[in-house]
Amino acid sequence: MTFRAMKPMDGTPFGDEIAEHSQNDVTQMIQKAASVANELAKLSPADHAKLLRTIGVHIESAREQLVATACAETALAEGRIGGEITRTTVQFNRFAELVETGEHLKVAIDKANPDYSPAPRPDIRKLNQPLGVVAIFAASNFPLAFSVAGGDAASAIAAGNAVVAKAHPSHPNTCAIIERCVKGALKECGISENAFSIVQGVSPQITHWLALDPLIQAIGFTGSEIVGRILVDLAASREVPIPVFAEMGSLNPLFITNSAIAERSEALAKGLVDSALMGSGQFCTKPGLVFVPDDAQFMSTIKTYLATLAVAPLLSKSIADRFSSAIAELAKISGVEVLSGTASSQGFGVTPTFFITDWKTAQANPHLLEEHFGPTTVIIKSAQDNFGAIAQSLGGQLTSTIQGTDSDSVAELIAILSQKSGRVIWNGFPTGVAVTAAMTHGGPWPSSSTHTTSVGVDAIYRFMRPVSYQGLPQSALPVALQDANPWKVPQQIN
Amino acid sequence: MTFRAMKPMDGTPFGDEIAEHSQNDVTQMIQKAASVANELAKLSPADHAKLLRTIGVHIESAREQLVATACAETALAEGRIGGEITRTTVQFNRFAELVETGEHLKVAIDKANPDYSPAPRPDIRKLNQPLGVVAIFAASNFPLAFSVAGGDAASAIAAGNAVVAKAHPSHPNTCAIIERCVKGALKECGISENAFSIVQGVSPQITHWLALDPLIQAIGFTGSEIVGRILVDLAASREVPIPVFAEMGSLNPLFITNSAIAERSEALAKGLVDSALMGSGQFCTKPGLVFVPDDAQFMSTIKTYLATLAVAPLLSKSIADRFSSAIAELAKISGVEVLSGTASSQGFGVTPTFFITDWKTAQANPHLLEEHFGPTTVIIKSAQDNFGAIAQSLGGQLTSTIQGTDSDSVAELIAILSQKSGRVIWNGFPTGVAVTAAMTHGGPWPSSSTHTTSVGVDAIYRFMRPVSYQGLPQSALPVALQDANPWKVPQQIN
Numbered sequence: 003m004t005f006r007a008m009k010p011m012d013g014t015p016f017g018d019e020i021a022e023h024s025q026n027d028v029t030q031m032i033q034k035a036a037s038v039a040n041e042l043a044k045l046s047p048a049d050h051a052k053l054l055r056t057i058g059v060h061i062e063s064a065r066e067q068l069v070a071t072a073c074a075e076t077a078l079a080e081g082r083i084g085g086e087i088t089r090t091t092v093q094f095n096r097f098a099e100l101v102e103t104g105e106h107l108k109v110a111i112d113k114a115n116p117d118y119s120p121a122p123r124p125d126i127r128k129l130n131q132p133l134g135v136v137a138i139f140a141a142s143n144f145p146l147a148f149s150v151a152g153g154d155a156a157s158a159i160a161a162g163n164a165v166v167a168k169a170h171p172s173h174p175n176t177c178a179i180i181e182r183c184v185k186g187a188l189k190e191c192g193i194s195e196n197a198f199s200i201v202q203g204v205s206p207q208i209t210h211w212l213a214l215d216p217l218i219q220a221i222g223f224t225g226s227e228i229v230g231r232i233l234v235d236l237a238a239s240r241e242v243p244i245p246v247f248a249e250m251g252s253l254n255p256l257f258i259t260n261s262a263i264a265e266r267s268e269a270l271a272k273g274l275v276d277s278a279l280m281g282s283g284q285f286c287t288k289p290g291l292v293f294v295p296d297d298a299q300f301m302s303t304i305k306t307y308l309a310t311l312a313v314a315p316l317l318s319k320s321i322a323d324r325f326s327s328a329i330a331e332l333a334k335i336s337g338v339e340v341l342s343g344t345a346s347s348q349g350f351g352v353t354p355t356f357f358i359t360d361w362k363t364a365q366a367n368p369h370l371l372e373e374h375f376g377p378t379t380v381i382i383k384s385a386q387d388n389f390g391a392i393a394q395s396l397g398g399q400l401t402s403t404i405q406g407t408d409s410d411s412v413a414e415l416i417a418i419l420s421q422k423s424g425r426v427i428w429n430g431f432p433t434g435v436a437v438t439a440a441m442t443h444g445g446p447w448p449s450s451s452t453h454t455t456s457v458g459v460d461a462i463y464r465f466m467r468p469v470s471y472q473g474l475p476q477s478a479l480p481v482a483l484q485d486a487n488p489w490k491v492p493q494q495i496n
Numbered sequence: 497m498t499f500r501a502m503k504p505m506d507g508t509p510f511g512d513e514i515a516e517h518s519q520n521d522v523t524q525m526i527q528k529a530a531s532v533a534n535e536l537a538k539l540s541p542a543d544h545a546k547l548l549r550t551i552g553v554h555i556e557s558a559r560e561q562l563v564a565t566a567c568a569e570t571a572l573a574e575g576r577i578g579g580e581i582t583r584t585t586v587q588f589n590r591f592a593e594l595v596e597t598g599e600h601l602k603v604a605i606d607k608a609n610p611d612y613s614p615a616p617r618p619d620i621r622k623l624n625q626p627l628g629v630v631a632i633f634a635a636s637n638f639p640l641a642f643s644v645a646g647g648d649a650a651s652a653i654a655a656g657n658a659v660v661a662k663a664h665p666s667h668p669n670t671c672a673i674i675e676r677c678v679k680g681a682l683k684e685c686g687i688s689e690n691a692f693s694i695v696q697g698v699s700p701q702i703t704h705w706l707a708l709d710p711l712i713q714a715i716g717f718t719g720s721e722i723v724g725r726i727l728v729d730l731a732a733s734r735e736v737p738i739p740v741f742a743e744m745g746s747l748n749p750l751f752i753t754n755s756a757i758a759e760r761s762e763a764l765a766k767g768l769v770d771s772a773l774m775g776s777g778q779f780c781t782k783p784g785l786v787f788v789p790d791d792a793q794f795m796s797t798i799k800t801y802l803a804t805l806a807v808a809p810l811l812s813k814s815i816a817d818r819f820s821s822a823i824a825e826l827a828k829i830s831g832v833e834v835l836s837g838t839a840s841s842q843g844f845g846v847t848p849t850f851f852i853t854d855w856k857t858a859q860a861n862p863h864l865l866e867e868h869f870g871p872t873t874v875i876i877k878s879a880q881d882n883f884g885a886i887a888q889s890l891g892g893q894l895t896s897t898i899q900g901t902d903s904d905s906v907a908e909l910i911a912i913l914s915q916k917s918g919r920v921i922w923n924g925f926p927t928g929v930a931v932t933a934a935m936t937h938g939g940p941w942p943s944s945s946t947h948t949t950s951v952g953v954d955a956i957y958r959f960m961r962p963v964s965y966q967g968l969p970q971s972a973l974p975v976a977l978q979d980a981n982p983w984k985v986p987q988q989i990n
Contacts, residue, residue, distance in 0.1 A: 088613075112934040121579070124924060126935055235732065242892070242942075408969070413972060425963070427967060428967045429967055436617035436618070440622040441620055446961075447737055453962070455962060466947070468936045469918060471920050472919055
């Protein structure tokens with residue numbers, strides 16, 4: 003079976019026919035990856051860092067081709083794709099900086115101590131080791147930064163794992179270029195190219211083949227709650243269950259206080275519209291739910307500003323179709339005001355659409371409180387006094403935001419939101435996720451399936467596990483645990 | 497409904513009738529815990545450390561009563577119970593030392609930087625926060641160190657969570673004393689006693705009530721693979737799945753090389769018997785599977801030494817019954833030699849029983865390759881050349897051990913075992929788990945359900961999650977994230 007990419011801009015096919023991988027292909031890929039996983043696991047910090055940087059160099063050198071291909075396959079703007087390429091290489095470089103130090107190995111050495119309490123202890127030494135082969139599922143909405151060699155794959159490779167990555171069928175040619183880049187870097191560094199492969203295809207069965215293969219040790223996923231749940235269930239159903247690090251849905255609620263509205267109603271309205279329409283509303287951190295005191299100027303600014311704006315076509319026909327039918331359903335709810343932007347009839351184009359309603363209507367119509375991927379937001383008129391109770395009723399979120407002023411007492415609201423979210427934002431908008439040590443991209447279910455982050459260097463620890471060695475002679479210890487410490491990794495001793 | 501503890505020594509009841517908690521009781525306990533969880537979460541490092549140490553002091557002050565009660569309920573020796581009490585307080589004290597430093601909060605502060613690559617970044621600050629209410633399931637085999645205030649509960653409380661712990665029905669009176677100790681310490685420290693409660697009962701439904709309550713945020717469990725799997729499945733079936741940190745079964749394979757046998761056959765035989773019978777064979781790190789070259793002296797030493805030994809009665813009637821029927825089944829397998837220790841007819845007494853067979857018979861009879869809780873071990877005669885292939889075929893293990901000499905080339909075997917195990921041991925026996933930074937007590941499924949350790953200070957991170965704060969004014973930030981840093985916690989800045 004073959005399939006072709008589609009251009010969202012005009013709905014026509016793009017690139018050559020692509021052969022879908024068979025179950026046997028997938029099994030072979032995984033077996034080959036497993037048979038060479040130890041080549042990655044054995045790399046010295048310096049060689050490992052060199053590999054990560056070399057991947058970045060190969061991706062950078064394909065920039066022109068990547069921009070042309072990804073823009074055609076996603077309808078995302080050139081500037082956005084260029085930024086994503088940079089972000090992708092930066093991710094590899096940040097991991098290279100970490101891996102080079104050996105800090106991620108978290109070496110701890112407790113030497114033998116006959117006087118230790120509560121009992122004498124033997125020589126015990128611990129370090130983090132990679133898992134083996136990790137399956138990565140590419141996201142649709144970041145064709146580079148969260149795709150086959152995006153944050154999840156970079157984390158897994160930086161942790162020393164081999165990777166088999168499922169290409170997203172909405173940007174398969176972009177994924178194929180990236181595969182060549184990574185394999186090229188592996189080859190240049192003297193490591194088998196089988197350590198990284200991508201699976202192409204549209205069949206939902208591919209997910210099962212990957213998730214259920216006994217050689218797969220962990221799964222990284224960025225996508226919808228529905229697919230994330232399928233993966234979590236598949237992984238739990240295995241004879242040997244494996245962890246699934248899924249980053250899924252989030253409403254990213256935004257609370258606007260009375261004093262903020264009084265101070266900067268117009269700026270807030272425009273800021274909200276811009277944030278919600280960024281990337282055609284296809285960001286996992288899109289503000290999808292806004293709680294705001296009823297303010298005529300705020301609502302009117304939204305209405306007039308939105309009316310002037312169109313967005314680029316959505317990433318795929320199925321995303322555009324789901325968006326349009328969700329919007330049509332929400333518009334039918336009585337007690338909901340519908341605000342429209344400028345329609346686009348190009349390819350997979352849609353009409354940006356906001357909704358204004360009240361909390362009572364939203365509670366009675368749960369669809370209003372679900373994530374709708376694309377350029378839409380539900381604005382709920384509500385008194386500031388209710389923010390605490392509303393926040394308490396929400397599920398897990400990647401982000402929660404408060405727009406207020408110094409005069410607001412929001413300590414309790416912040417405390418509630420911090421229990422519901424991975425990131426709490428004050429006087430900002432949630433779109434934009436800095437690649438930095440202090441970033442958490444993840445949060446309580448359903449925003450993610452584990453208490454980890456998928457952005458920032460801490461993401462590496464998802465794909466490692468601690469192993470202790472007791473009483474081994476120096477020569478039999480992993481290099482990082484030896485007293486001579488030839489790699490000069492940080493060793494926490496006794 | 498009520499139930500009573502039993503004395504394994506003579507099979508008679510011990511202590512008063514104990515009322516089983518109802519579903520409503522359990523729900524109430526969890527709700528009360530949730531309503532006071534923030535009291536723990538808000539403690540300063542100094543106050544938090546004080547609470548942990550005070551729990552230790554209260555447990556220590558109940559030592560006499562605990563020894564008498566636990567010895568009666570478990571038939572474990574006074575010295576062992578005394579050691580466990582010490583270990584339990586040491587665990588709290590070690591966590592107190594960590595919590596006092598604030599290091600576990602893993603504070604990272606990235607100040608705003610307009611020149612940051614790949615994009616300007618706002619002020620972002622991250623710390624680890626507790627989850628809320630954690631459910632802990634006490635182990636049968638460590639009535640203190642892994643029971644209601646054992647390693648899992650200590651980890652969860654040290655992380656700042658409220659705890660509802662299921663008492664093990666084989667030592668309910670011991671658990672009740674511990675509950676009074678912890679509640680007493682909470683009260684002394686000015687924290688609501690509802691932050692820690694225990695659930696008493698024998699009904700399997702209690703597991704469901706705890707695991708499915710929407711206010712429970714994570715589960716800690718030490719016990720069998722069967723119950724661990726039930727918990728993992730229940731947690732995954734929830735509308736909001738939660739993590740289960742289960743420490744389950746392990747065979748703890750032991751490989752003995754030709755040169756080791758040639759050098760110290762008798763010491764190895766006696767060491768193996770002693771390790772396998774320690775605590776009546778009821779250790780999760782009991783060596784349950786031994787691969788050894790066929791050596792007449794080794795086998796004969798095992799046989800004569802074992803014949804002289806009896807063990808204390810097992811922890812409960814159900815454990816003793818399961819053991820005896822498993823032993824009877826294994827003894828029926830053709831090609832298996834049965835070695836017996838001294839029978840005990842006291843209470844829940846059993847006969848220590850070892851088996852000697854070959855790899856072919858073991859492969860044809862999978863029961864020989866399963867964990868059998870109690871004083872038994874399966875010795876498999878096998879050539880050293882086969883150790884690598886055998887190791888490759890085994891499932892996940894808490895520990896794997898090699899007994900060899902300097903002349904052995906075991907690098908490859910160590911590498912294989914490190915992929916299968918949480919701890920690799922050279923020239924030792926696996927029983928005995930030091931409470932130390934470099935310890936890993938956990939390993940690939942089924943030995944544990946996640947890539948974490950349940951012993952040592954790193955166990956705390958199972959019950960925390962990272963939360964980032966973006967752009968917040970100093971006064972609205974959690975104390976540990978403020979520039980003034982009044983708690984003087986380690987802050988990794990930029």
